[in-house]
Amino acid sequence: MITATLPITADWRDFLALTKPRVMTLVVFTGLCGMLAAPVQIAPVLGFTAILCIALGAGASGALNMWYESDIDAKMARTHKRPLPDGRMDRQAALHFGVGLATFSVLLMGFAVNLVAAAILLVSILFYVLVYTVWLKRRTPQNIVIGGAAGAFPPLIGWAAATGDIALLPVLLFSLIFLWTPPHFWALALFMKTDYAAAGVPMLPVVAGERVTRTQIGLYTIPMAVVAVAPWALGLTHAPYGATAALATLVFAALAIQVTFRTKRPDDTMRPEKRLFGYSIAYLFILFGALVADRWFA
């Protein structure tokens, strides 16, 4: 195999893959919504730069995560074709790329936008890499609960980019993503359990079993639902957001309840879990989209 003998000369597409472009989509979207929901309008060029920095920061976090976890990735069917475990890239190149991209994104944010946004971006990158990837992921089934904070920063950064400040609404958006992460990832972990077990990652279904995981999905959905409608209940948004959030959260809760009270059968295709996982992604898009529409048009 040619690629195995030439690990140093990675293709540019391999560097792109290192940034986890699909994960970046949600990060960019929530960051953009945080910026658009702010009461201050930012100059379009600076707004574009802020979103670019959020995307680059997320890409850097993804690259450093793949650098550190290449051994785990090699053992999982979902990730074994990534550039590092597949031998298409030198580990040092991935590390340099990740550190370089992280530094560049924070410096550019600080220079072009403001220091508050740059500081939060730096914290989010460090949190994802050091707290989640290095410290928690291999040690505790609470990895994605605490680590979920890393993915919750973008709306806060977007808001700070526009205003140079932090307010209650972006904190609620942060809390929403933070509380959404456990049901989202545990739904995935339920149907990818074998993969995580093979890689030795202590995800909740692997360590505590499926019953506990299903109960936890149901329990985390409750505060998530409260936070989802809180912007409307606290008078920070209007009725259109409130109605959309209530409806979308009801659907989420219905899917979560189905997963919570379900028992896996032999030859189970795990459809309810896959449905909850898929809908949970759409759910964030719906809520953040509704928030921006409400702030701009209501």
Added chain:
Amino acid sequence: MTPEEERLVRTRQQGRARVMALLLGAFVILMFAISIAKIRAGH
């Protein structure tokens, strides 16, 4: 290294160099646009 492998390495290097050139060009344009935006905002 076989000629085939050498050709593959060269192709990848060229691809990376092209993408890098495009990114640097885009960065220069972005910095120009940021400077204009900041001047207009009175910073």
